[in-house]
Amino acid sequence: MPPIIRIENLTKKFGNFTAVDHLNLEVEEGEILGLLGPNGAGKTTTILMLATVIRPTEGTAYVGGYDVRKNPDKVRELLGVAFQEPKLLWVSTPWDVVNWHAKVCGLSTQERKQRVREVLEALDMWDYRHRSVHALSGGMRKRVEIAKVLIQRPKIAIVDEPTAQIDVVGKHKIWRMLRELCDSGTTIILATNELYEADVLSDRVGIMHRGRLLVCDTPQKLKDSIVGGDVVEIQFEVEPSPKIIESLDQFKEVVKVIRTKASTLRLYLNKVEEVVPKIMSTLMMEGAVVSSIRMSEPSLDDVFAHYTGLTLEEAQKGGR
Amino acid sequence: MVIMRIIWFASQIAFFGLIASRMVAVEDYFRYYVGGLSVMTLYSAAVFIGFDIYEEAEHGVFEYLLSLPVTRRQLVLGRSIGGGLRAFIYVGPLICISLYVIGIVNPLNFLLALFSLFLFAFGVSGMSITLAVVIKSSDRFDILMGVLDALIVRLSTAMYPLSFVKEANPIYGWIANFNPVTYAAELFRWGAGVESILSFENPLLPLLGIVLFFGFFMFVGIVLYDKSIEGGGWR
Numbered sequence A: 001m002p003p004i005i006r007i008e009n010l011t012k013k014f015g016n017f018t019a020v021d022h023l024n025l026e027v028e029e030g031e032i033l034g035l036l037g038p039n040g041a042g043k044t045t046t047i048l049m050l051a052t053v054i055r056p057t058e059g060t061a062y063v064g065g066y067d068v069r070k071n072p073d074k075v076r077e078l079l080g081v082a083f084q085e086p087k088l089l090w091v092s093t094p095w096d097v098v099n100w101h102a103k104v105c106g107l108s109t110q111e112r113k114q115r116v117r118e119v120l121e122a123l124d125m126w127d128y129r130h131r132s133v134h135a136l137s138g139g140m141r142k143r144v145e146i147a148k149v150l151i152q153r154p155k156i157a158i159v160d161e162p163t164a165q166i167d168v169v170g171k172h173k174i175w176r177m178l179r180e181l182c183d184s185g186t187t188i189i190l191a192t193n194e195l196y197e198a199d200v201l202s203d204r205v206g207i208m209h210r211g212r213l214l215v216c217d218t219p220q221k222l223k224d225s226i227v228g229g230d231v232v233e234i235q236f237e238v239e240p241s242p243k244i245i246e247s248l249d250q251f252k253e254v255v256k257v258i259r260t261k262a263s264t265l266r267l268y269l270n271k272v273e274e275v276v277p278k279i280m281s282t283l284m285m286e287g288a289v290v291s292s293i294r295m296s297e298p299s300l301d302d303v304f305a306h307y308t309g310l311t312l313e314e315a316q317k318g319g320r
Numbered sequence B: 001m002v003i004m005r006i007i008w009f010a011s012q013i014a015f016f017g018l019i020a021s022r023m024v025a026v027e028d029y030f031r032y033y034v035g036g037l038s039v040m041t042l043y044s045a046a047v048f049i050g051f052d053i054y055e056e057a058e059h060g061v062f063e064y065l066l067s068l069p070v071t072r073r074q075l076v077l078g079r080s081i082g083g084g085l086r087a088f089i090y091v092g093p094l095i096c097i098s099l100y101v102i103g104i105v106n107p108l109n110f111l112l113a114l115f116s117l118f119l120f121a122f123g124v125s126g127m128s129i130t131l132a133v134v135i136k137s138s139d140r141f142d143i144l145m146g147v148l149d150a151l152i153v154r155l156s157t158a159m160y161p162l163s164f165v166k167e168a169n170p171i172y173g174w175i176a177n178f179n180p181v182t183y184a185a186e187l188f189r190w191g192a193g194v195e196s197i198l199s200f201e202n203p204l205l206p207l208l209g210i211v212l213f214f215g216f217f218m219f220v221g222i223v224l225y226d227k228s229i230e231g232g233g234w235r
Helices: A043-049 A073-079 A092-103 A109-122 A138-152 A170-185 A195-203 A220-223 A242-249 A272-288 A299-307 A313-318 B001-023 B031-049 B049-059 B061-067 B072-102 B108-135 B138-155 B164-169 B170-177 B182-190 B204-228
Strands: A005-014 A017-027 A033-035 A058-061 A079-082 A154-158 A186-193 A204-209 A211-219 A229-236 A254-261 A264-269 A291-294
Touching: A005 A291, A017 A043, A017 A058, A033 A170, A033 A195, A033 B170, A033 B182, A043 A058, A043 A186, A058 B108, A073 A079, A079 A138, A079 B061, A092 A109, A092 A138, A109 A211, A154 A170, A170 A195, A186 A195, A195 A299, A204 A220, A211 A220, A211 A299, A220 A299, A229 A272, A229 B031, A242 A254, A242 A264, A242 A272, A264 A272, A264 B049, A272 A291, A272 B182, A299 A313, A299 B061, A299 B182, A313 B061, B001 B031, B001 B072, B031 B049, B031 B072, B031 B108, B031 B138, B049 B061, B049 B072, B049 B108, B049 B138, B072 B108, B072 B182, B072 B204, B108 B138, B108 B182, B108 B204, B164 B170, B182 B204
Parallel strands: A033 A186, A033 A204, A079 A154, A154 A186
Antiparallel strands: A005 A017, A005 A058, A204 A211, A229 A264, A229 A291, A254 A264
8 A cells, every 4th residue: 555645855944944854754544653853853844844834845745645735735635733832713712713623624513513522521621612712721722732633533633742731641631532543544643752652652753853854663663773772680699600691691682791780780682572581591590599680671762862862852952 | 992993983974074064065975975984994994804914923823724624715715705704794883874874775786885895895805914924024014004094095085076086186086096995985875875976977887896806806815825824934
């Protein structure tokens, strides 16, 4: 099946500043693609070009087979966008905002009434539906913004930092709703700078930095791509013998073994979930008594740091 | 705002209109002035949509509107018609006051005049949107609209008959001849039955003028809206 979105050399320059730099990417139908990167990485600019809000300086993108340059009207028929900053009509209530959006998107009166109620209730916004948007908190406004896409149920949904300013319970609720939207057939592009959000929600994650796409793969493969990124710390009852260290070192997945304390070894390795059972049986065969074992795999922050040399936080502070 | 306009409008009729009609040696000037005043007020109200454009830019609503599954043509047409209708809602009570003062002779004529006033309001909204997206600065837009208001309204037949404008200066007369405010004022008077001082014998001419005015700013608005309001390009 051809990709539902194909991005070819997409570039956007604002004067001398290159916001998006020759981006190439394909999005499969029915997947959630996370675009991860610090503020200023080019995520929002990419989204705005896909949504035909801004024109590319170079390159193009095909959305549902339509060129964003040549057939912007057709592209927009397939899309629903929840923006990073809530775009509310400033004289309205949440109900007015989402109802108007649903009307413009062509939902019938019956369908509109039902979906508006369902979604606002699910997002805990039903009781606030007639309140002025001025009186809403940042998190509530964000819920209204995401409600637009959930009501619209477009073929392709683009959500930019969907849970920013939203509390933990609300975040989980929105993630569940986005997952349900995807299960019902919507392809989702999720732009975020929250590592956990990208990890739990995305089928694939593309890491962007300084307008470029550095890498794109499943979260697991990205983590596995860091050689020696997994860490296993084994604490022995007694000091492990050199023979034990040597046998651990012989596993092809193990990159490095270091002794952190007299009775503690730290192993840097790949594919921790596959190799740990083998390590345990070796230790048992060697007669080593293990008092505790702790495992950790790299986070997407480690992946980001691996490809950029910066943590996400450092990249954020540095702007770009 | 609405109350302020009503008070201003009523005082213009009750004081300025009544007093000026005694000073001017033009037959039926009072009713003539009331008709023109309605069109002037409608123009001022319809221009307001341009200021909304700046508010939308400030609130980042442009990106949202441009991402909606509608064509740019539908978007501009919708904004212009919306702006025109809003102006009509604001000015509706004032038009009713003026109709009470003027009185309607022929309801059919009046319906046609009302339709042309709608087109006039949509056209003014389209013009306001077009200028707002081209200028991209609310201060400069404010100044330009002030200048335009002074020129378009004063160099029209809203307040004085065309023959007097021409007499004052032929250039003024030429401008008034091709002025949408003139066309709207003339049609409104014709529809309301103030026919003693009509500048155009055939009401089809001002009607054609208004249709052209509306069509021109719809077309230009669609082209410029798409070109000028590119998200991130509006600063």
